[in-house]
Amino acid sequence: MSTPGALKTLSGGVYLGMPAFPEAARTSTHDARLRANLRRATHTIRARRADAVAELEDWPRLREAGKRIKDQTLRHLDRYLLQLEEKVTAAGGTVHWAADAAEANRIVTSLVRATGSTEVVKVKSMATQEIGLNEALEAAGIAAYETDLAELIVQLGQDRPSHILVPAIHRNRREIREIFRTQMARYGRPAPSDLTDSPADLAEAARVHLREKFLRAKVAVSGANFMVAETGTMVVVESEGNGRMCLTLPETLISVVGIEKVVPSWRDLEVFLQLLPRSSTAERMNPYTTMWTGTHRGDGPKEFHLVLLDNGRTATLADEVGRQALRCIRCSACLNVCPVYERAGGHAYGGVYPGPIGAILAPQLAGVGGTVEASLPFASSLCGACYEVCPVAIDIPEVLVHLREQVAEHNSGHRLERAGMRGATWLLDHPGALAAVERAAAKTRALHPRTLPLGPAKGWSESRDLPDFPARPFRDWWKANHTSEMSGE
Amino acid sequence: MSSREQILARIRAATETAPEPASVERDYAETHTPAGRAVDLLAEHLTDYRAHVHRCGSDAQLAPLIADLLTGTRLVAPPGLTAHWIPAGLDVLCDDPPLTPATLDSADAVLTTCAVAIAETGTLVLDGGAGQGRRVLTLIPDHHICVVRTAGDVVLSLPQALGRLDPARPLTWISGPSATSDIELDRVEGVHGPRRLDVVLLG
Ligand code: SF4
Numbered sequence: 001m002s003t004p005g006a007l008k009t010l011s012g013g014v015y016l017g018m019p020a021f022p023e024a025a026r027t028s029t030h031d032a033r034l035r036a037n038l039r040r041a042t043h044t045i046r047a048r049r050a051d052a053v054a055e056l057e058d059w060p061r062l063r064e065a066g067k068r069i070k071d072q073t074l075r076h077l078d079r080y081l082l083q084l085e086e087k088v089t090a091a092g093g094t095v096h097w098a099a100d101a102a103e104a105n106r107i108v109t110s111l112v113r114a115t116g117s118t119e120v121v122k123v124k125s126m127a128t129q130e131i132g133l134n135e136a137l138e139a140a141g142i143a144a145y146e147t148d149l150a151e152l153i154v155q156l157g158q159d160r161p162s163h164i165l166v167p168a169i170h171r172n173r174r175e176i177r178e179i180f181r182t183q184m185a186r187y188g189r190p191a192p193s194d195l196t197d198s199p200a201d202l203a204e205a206a207r208v209h210l211r212e213k214f215l216r217a218k219v220a221v222s223g224a225n226f227m228v229a230e231t232g233t234m235v236v237v238e239s240e241g242n243g244r245m246c247l248t249l250p251e252t253l254i255s256v257v258g259i260e261k262v263v264p265s266w267r268d269l270e271v272f273l274q275l276l277p278r279s280s281t282a283e284r285m286n287p288y289t290t291m292w293t294g295t296h297r298g299d300g301p302k303e304f305h306l307v308l309l310d311n312g313r314t315a316t317l318a319d320e321v322g323r324q325a326l327r328c329i330r331c332s333a334c335l336n337v338c339p340v341y342e343r344a345g346g347h348a349y350g351g352v353y354p355g356p357i358g359a360i361l362a363p364q365l366a367g368v369g370g371t372v373e374a375s376l377p378f379a380s381s382l383c384g385a386c387y388e389v390c391p392v393a394i395d396i397p398e399v400l401v402h403l404r405e406q407v408a409e410h411n412s413g414h415r416l417e418r419a420g421m422r423g424a425t426w427l428l429d430h431p432g433a434l435a436a437v438e439r440a441a442a443k444t445r446a447l448h449p450r451t452l453p454l455g456p457a458k459g460w461s462e463s464r465d466l467p468d469f470p471a472r473p474f475r476d477w478w479k480a481n482h483t484s485e486m487s488g489e
Numbered sequence: 490m491s492s493r494e495q496i497l498a499r500i501r502a503a504t505e506t507a508p509e510p511a512s513v514e515r516d517y518a519e520t521h522t523p524a525g526r527a528v529d530l531l532a533e534h535l536t537d538y539r540a541h542v543h544r545c546g547s548d549a550q551l552a553p554l555i556a557d558l559l560t561g562t563r564l565v566a567p568p569g570l571t572a573h574w575i576p577a578g579l580d581v582l583c584d585d586p587p588l589t590p591a592t593l594d595s596a597d598a599v600l601t602t603c604a605v606a607i608a609e610t611g612t613l614v615l616d617g618g619a620g621q622g623r624r625v626l627t628l629i630p631d632h633h634i635c636v637v638r639t640a641g642d643v644v645l646s647l648p649q650a651l652g653r654l655d656p657a658r659p660l661t662w663i664s665g666p667s668a669t670s671d672i673e674l675d676r677v678e679g680v681h682g683p684r685r686l687d688v689v690l691l692g
Binding site for chain 1: 491492493495496497499500501502503504507509510511512513514515516517518521534537538587590591594607609610611612617623624625628647648651652656657658659660661662663664665666667668669670671672673674675677679680681682683
């Protein structure tokens with residue numbers, strides 16, 4: 001049995017053949033229903049998050065601690081990874097190292113083959129999406145079933161995720177019912193014939209459809225939110241219980257985790273388990289968190305494999321401005337406050353990492369050589385709202401500006417002109433987006449990056465007599481160059 | 490060079506000239522609430538996340554209370570569970586030899602204790618100790634009843650809980666029943682884990 005189609009990904013998690021951001025955004029901004037869904041969703045989560053964060057008066061100190069723990073970890077990453085390897089091994093696990101996506105996929109494929117199983121159940125994992133694992137397994141005759149509800153919707157709909165936390169945010173309940181009614185039967189237990197579009201009914205259909213897969217699964221593939229070097233403990237944070245099913249029932253568990261997910265000590269979890277749920281789902285604590293250390297006799301998988309993934313992370317680490325992106329705990333708060341994301345949607349970013357974090361992560365993981373990657377640093381107006389909400393204080397605008405310079409250095413002008421000017425064009429075509437960006441900017445002025453690009457980008461813009469938009473607010477540039485009125489939405 | 494050596498070498502090359510980052514100051518709060526409020530806060534926060542909370546003054550009243558909560562007769566009882574908590578007349582499923590997933594799927598409920606309960610977040614943590622059993626026991630049955638001994642199990646905050654837990658054990662943190670907001674952000678209780686969570690505060 002094959003799995004629903006997967007899309008080919010490049011090494012940095014960008015889909016092959018995707019248009020650059022501005023073109024993709026042009027399509028999505030014309031989809032009124034998508035925009036309405038996104039607007040409602042992002043505003044809802046945004047408000048809930050603010051309430052959850054306001055409950056903790058020490059939030060700024062937790063945030064600073066989170067940032068510093070990650071910086072310390074990254075500075076001594078070799079030491080912590082070796083300690084992690086030692087502890088996981090001592091607890092009965094096996095550690096593998098994968099330099100890139102192809103190697104990680106080879107390792108996982110051969111581990112699954114060794115079990116004799118031709119199917120795996122999967123817990124939602126950005127890392128396995130980044131490397132295109134489902135497609136690699138499918139090519140090897142192994143069916144990979146996504147078990148997170150939203151990922152199931154995306155997989156059955158032969159679609160792409162559009163948000164880190166709620167990947168099917170672009171689908172409404174009627175579309176989901178149609179996907180379940182027409183697709184579930186192809187991969188297992190069909191949806192009931194009287195399926196309604198109430199979320200409770202749809203969740204029940206997913207429960208029943210997936211239960212037979214959980215109960216028979218021999219192999220599971222997961223990611224992890226944190227790995228504790230001191231103890232070898234893996235942490236997976238989730239809501240639905242599909243994670244618990246995958247992490248507990250199968251005989252073999254394979255976790256593919258980016259090397260930046262390690263934290264030094266057990267105690268460090270007290271910081272991240274306060275920062276993550278409130279930033280992500282706006283809850284005091286998410287419904288389920290599973291922690292395991294190697295294998296546990298008589299409880300859960302008998303075999304545990306940890307695949308440590310580089311795939312561009314060490315290159316990112318070498319960049320003194322860009323390396324802060326590796327602090328990311330994938331909470332998605334930056335997506336929900338981003339005026340550009342809200343209007344363009346997750347698909348416009350062309351890869352598995354959408355929104356502000358995607359705009360700085362994808363170009364670093366894969367390099368700025370590709371058209372999509374080169375366009376992403378321009379998919380922003382540097383308003384700073386993302387920095388303000390980020391629980392590990394990643395200065396996304398600073399990295400964006402820095403990457404714009406890199407794009408300029410990488411290309412001797414021509415491709416930059418395309419990517420940069422299209423980025424500018426997209427925002428200028430959408431005055432509503434620009435107005436919102438500026439409203440946000442007014443509120444966060446103090447947080448804006450203080451270092452502005454000099455050097456190549458500046459030189460380039462002067463020599464070409466083009467706007468130095470990385471350094472100036474759009475409206476200033478716009479006013480200086482145009483006379484037409486700017487209207488709201 | 491193996492990938493392991495290659496990755497480690499790349500990390501060293503990337504970081505060796507980087508300055509030492511600021512050291513971690515743990516100046517955040519250890520708790521956010523006065524100690525006397527722990528049990529009430531736990532009850533409030535569990536209820537917020539749609540767990541059903543019940544108070545029980547004494548050990549002897551536990552069995553009748555649990556009998557009231559049950560909707561069927563097939564109850565999973567993990568090893569080490571206090572025998573007289575279990576109401577009479579039930580079909581008790583013991584995990585020795587280990588119950589199969591299919592048998593667990595046919596159970597009506599599971600009754601457990603917990604290792605620690607966190608008031609500020611409304612969280613129960615199970616560590617596989619006495620009265621808790623294997624992780625799968627609280628996963629497959631659709632109804633989980635958890636007894637929290639207010640005298641010893643409850644801490645205020647997450648930092649306090651981590652200090653009491655042993656990372657060498659398999660840990661399951663539970664904050665309310667399984668839930669999803671994947672469809673238009675409408676919260677639905679119960680996807681794969683137990684759809685009903687009853688918490689009995691004992692003592
Ligand atoms: S960049 Fe910050 S806000 Fe965005 S997903 Fe990562 S941790 Fe969350």
